[in-house]
Amino acid sequence: MKFPIYLDYSATTPVDPRVAEKMIPYLTEQFGNPASRSHAFGWRTEEAVEDARAQVGALVNCEGKDIIWTSGATESINLALKGAAEFYKTKGKHLITVKTEHKATLDTCRELERRGFEVTYLEVQPDGLLDLNQLESAFRPDTILVSVMFVNNEIGVIQDIAAIGEMCRKRGVLFHVDAAQATGKCPIDLQALKVDLMSFSAHKTYGPKGVGALYIRRKPRVRLEAQIHGGGHERGFRSGTLATHQIVGMGEAFRLAKAEMTAESERIGALRDRLFAGVQRIEEVFVNGSLERRVPHNLNVSFNFVEGESLIMAVKDIAVSSGSACTSASLEPSYVLRALGRSDELAHSSIRFTLGRFTTAEEVDYTIRHLETKVEKLRQMSPLWEMHKDGIDLNTVQWAAH
């Protein structure tokens, strides 16, 4: 076993060696600009770019033509939201999103609010899922766009994209889906889903960092105001010389995802269940978010009476992330866990384990043993654990906030 054990696949994934191998020739030999129409260097890389486009499309059941390249999901989301809002602003100025979205969506919405748009941020239920009745009542006559993530990055829950799509299409409202955490983890069928815009990232699915894509529906046609100008690449939606090696990498990564998703999800799901069974042997452990509607590689749990950052420091043999943002100056617990209605203590005590392609059973077993020891050690040190063991209800304590 190599240490630390990587269990943070939702932060990023390693590039699959098969992907890296495909990328390398496009750095050295096949270096042509895909936009060069006058010679073979350009023709060859253009072909590679188009093959990759088809590979990305194939994973989500759309045509290559529907896909445009970006620098990553953050850029895709910015283009989708700002581009649609600016183009359709004469139709309306209202957007709807969810409080548990990624910051790429939330911060873009904040920016749109500064530009005069109005945004409704929907609450989620305690299991992290959107209440569709709430969405129903949030629509206004001037609503132009709804943005909901497919899979939540912190708790891994899968929203009902099909149902939300139906609701939007019925009203002629555009629907954008952030699918950065969904590719290769749950099936996506853009022929069946009523989705108009979908954002993708390569590096969450064993591709390279620095490349992403945006699906833009052609029938019915979706229009966007470009955000980056300079040459009119990518059907005018996004100018800039294409990064062939990155794009080839994303294509290969998505091709592998399509080929291996079923078997891989089953294997990773079994490992996650093994991890969960082990973690449940520890007292006062709570799962954050729905276990049923969840991608197989995610486990987010709170270890009550233990603070997240110190737990992460203690479990230094494993690389995981905490729901507590104590490392930043804000000292705020995860806004996603707060949105589930989790108490501050539980939100502060959470750890996200995300398993992936290279996780082994041996690593999972080590992780369980490591956690048992370290949680026990920290609880022996925790005044809250002592009070809990003495039968004191911590909610009745008058704390001095600082």
Add this chain to the structure above:
Amino acid sequence: MAYSEKVIDHYENPRNVGSFDKSDASIGTGMVGAPACGDVMKLQIKVNEQGIIEDARFKTYGCGSAIASSSLVTEWVKGKTLADAETIRNTQIAEELSLPPVKIHCSILAEDAIKAAVADYKKRHGLDAPAVQEKKAAQG
């Protein structure tokens, strides 16, 4: 974030973890912080008849810096009079542990914990109670 070696040492080998019986007359207990803020410190001092702190214990819920700060002050208060213990400043704690700016609040909490423990002891012995007492969290 990178911790200093001293923080890691205190975190991995915390000094004086544990609890004294808080009803014992020689014990002063201070509990500061709040779970909602991500840290709670309980500091207990054992004071002898000469008014010297002869032992200390702590339990802390919080990040590595919070644990290290409380571990450190249990060492520092030992052998001090109550008055001397009250002169320990958060800046000294932060300097000793090389705490980064975002972790300064941990040292402030440790200073408050000492003051709260001393105040508790004084109150229980009918000695003068300083104003910091209100910072102490009520227990149970």
